Structure formats: structure tokens, C-alpha cells
Amino acid sequence: MNVSDLRIGSIGVNEGISPVEELGRVILMVGAGGHAVSLLAALKALGLSTAGSIRPGDGGSQLRPDSLPWLGDDEFLSRLDSRKFLLINGIGSVADLTLRRTVFERFRAEGFTFLSVSHPSSIVEKDVVLGEGAQVMAGVILQTGVRIGANSIVNTGAIVDHGCEIGEHVHLAPGVCLSGNVRIGHSTHVGTGATIIQGVKIGAGAVVAAGAVVTADVAPRQRVGGVPARELNNRSENEGRRSAEFAELYIDKRGA
Numbered sequence: 001m002n003v004s005d006l007r008i009g010s011i012g013v014n015e016g017i018s019p020v021e022e023l024g025r026v027i028l029m030v031g032a033g034g035h036a037v038s039l040l041a042a043l044k045a046l047g048l049s050t051a052g053s054i055r056p057g058d059g060g061s062q063l064r065p066d067s068l069p070w071l072g073d074d075e076f077l078s079r080l081d082s083r084k085f086l087l088i089n090g091i092g093s094v095a096d097l098t099l100r101r102t103v104f105e106r107f108r109a110e111g112f113t114f115l116s117v118s119h120p121s122s123i124v125e126k127d128v129v130l131g132e133g134a135q136v137m138a139g140v141i142l143q144t145g146v147r148i149g150a151n152s153i154v155n156t157g158a159i160v161d162h163g164c165e166i167g168e169h170v171h172l173a174p175g176v177c178l179s180g181n182v183r184i185g186h187s188t189h190v191g192t193g194a195t196i197i198q199g200v201k202i203g204a205g206a207v208v209a210a211g212a213v214v215t216a217d218v219a220p221r222q223r224v225g226g227v228p229a230r231e232l233n234n235r236s237e238n239e240g241r242r243s244a245e246f247a248e249l250y251i252d253k254r255g256a
């Protein structure tokens with residue numbers, strides 16, 4: 001494989017690559033937390049801009065007011081003509097992907113289209129398939145035969161090797177490393193710096209903790225961590241802290 005054979009940086013909708021300018025539509029950011037900040041940088045690197053952000057209120061945003069104005073809430077967005085806009089899902093996640101998925105499904109059902117984005121510093125093989133709204137952040141490598149499902153995030157510096165199949169609404173956090181032919185089910189979170197060895201299957205709704213090394217299949221909704229990864233305890237006293245982190249990270253409290 002030669003670096004010059006790789007597609008570096010792209011933007012598109014669905015599984016095609018279509019320059020936004022040709023579509024003649026305005027881009028709107030949904031959400032305003034840390035992930036939205038990274039996406040804004042990716043759009044800027046691609047020479048694109050958004051008209052503003054959609055979030056419940058005009059407070060608490062991690063986006064500077066001068067970088068992205070608040071346009072309105074979900075109800076405001078619902079009243080717009082969906083054919084004139086492209087949405088970018090700026091809602092991130094630590095481990096619970098519910099809010100991100102809910103927003104995607106609601107506005108898709110209302111006729112909106114979500115933009116898929118690859119940061120220009122990412123290396124994406126020509127045959128890679130990105131679902132609608134998939135986001136490939138700075139420094140990512142997606143090798144040949146990889147498929148990324150709709151609304152999934154491949155976060156900063158992650159490596160996804162040949163033949164991996166990633167479901168919908170998945171978050172591969174920064175620095176994740178997937179060896180070849182790994183399969184990840186829908187709505188799964190793979191934590192920062194986790195490694196999954198070749199051929200492993202991760203069930204839908206699973207959580208892989210930050211720094212884990214996963215050497216065997218993980219059942220749907222199972223939470224694993226450590227080296228090698230084992231099932232984690234679920235400590236109920238941490239629920240409150242988790243909810244608080246969730247609310248703070250997402251700004252939008254609908255899913256907290």
C-alpha cells in the first residue's frame with residue numbers, strides 16, 4: 001500500500017462523496033459540547049463552515065459565541081425546511097450513546113440528512129464505506145475493507161485495520177486500536193486507548209473501558225475492562241457521578 005493511493009480528507013452524505021457546495025445547503029451543528037468543538041475544527045480544516053448550533057438554550061456552550069451562534073432548540077429545527085439544510089451531529093459520548101442516537105433518529109425521521117465528515121489529516125482507504133453521519137476525526141487511519149455504520153464516531157487518532165465492521169451509533173474513542181476483521185455491534189462504546197485483537201466480536205450496546213485489551217468476544221450490553229479485558233463490576237454509587245458527567249459533557253440534558 002502506497003500513501004498516495006489513500007484518500008485523505010473527504011466529506012459526503014450517505015455512502016457517496018458529494019461536495020457540500022454543490023448541494024447548495026447550509027450546515028447546522030446539533031449540540032455544542034466538546035465533540036462539537038472538534039467537529040467545528042474538522043469542518044474548518046475542510047474549508048467549510050456552519051451557520052450556527054441547535055441546542056436547548058443559549059447557555060453553557062463550550063463553543064465560543066463568536067465561533068458559532070445559537071440558532072434555536074430542537075423545536076426550532078423541526079420547523080425548518082429539511083431540504084435546505086445538512087446536519088452535523090455534535091453530540092459526543094463517554095459511554096452512553098442514547099442521546100446521540102435519539103437526535104439522529106428523530107431528525108432523520110423528519111427528513112433531514114446528516115453529513116459524514118473525514119478530517120483532512122485522516123487516512124481513509126478508497127474502498128472504505130462510511131454510513132450517513134459517520135465522523136472520522138483528526139489523525140484516524142481506516143484501512144481497506146472497513147465499514148463504518150451510520151452516526152458512528154471514529155475519534156482522534158484511532159486505527160481501524162483491514163476488514164473491520166463497525167455498527168451504527170458506535171463511538172471509537174481517541175486512540176482506539178482495532179486489529180483486522182473486528183466486528184462491533186450497534187451503540188457500542190470503545191473507550192480511549194482500548195485495543196481489540198483480530199477477529200473479535202463485540203455485541204451491541206457493550207462498553208469497553210478505557211485502556212482495555214480485548215482478546216475474546218464480548219456479549220451484547222456487557223461492560224469489560226482491564227488487560228486482558230474482564231467483565232466490570234457495576235457500582236451503583238457511581239450512577240450519580242456518571243449522570244453528572246453526562247449532563248456536563250453533552251450540555252443538552254434530555255438524555256441525562
Ligand SMILES: CC(C)(COP(=O)(O)OP(=O)(O)OC[C@H]1O[C@@H](n2cnc3c(N)ncnc32)[C@H](O)[C@@H]1OP(=O)(O)O)[C@@H](O)C(=O)NCCC(=O)NCCS
Binds near residue numbers: 094155190223
Ligand atoms: C468503563 C467506564 C465507562 C466505567 O465507568 P464507571 O461505570 O463509572 O466505572 P466505576 O467507576 O463504577 O467502576 C466500576 C468498576 O470498573 C473498574 N473500572 C472502571 N474503569 C476501568 C478501566 N478503564 N479499566 C479497568 N477497570 C475499570 C473500576 O475499578 C470498578 O471496579 P471495582 O468495583 O472492582 O473497583 C469508564 O471507566 C471508561 O472507561 N469510560 C470511557 C472513557 C472514554 O472513552 N472517554 C472518551 C471521551 S471522548
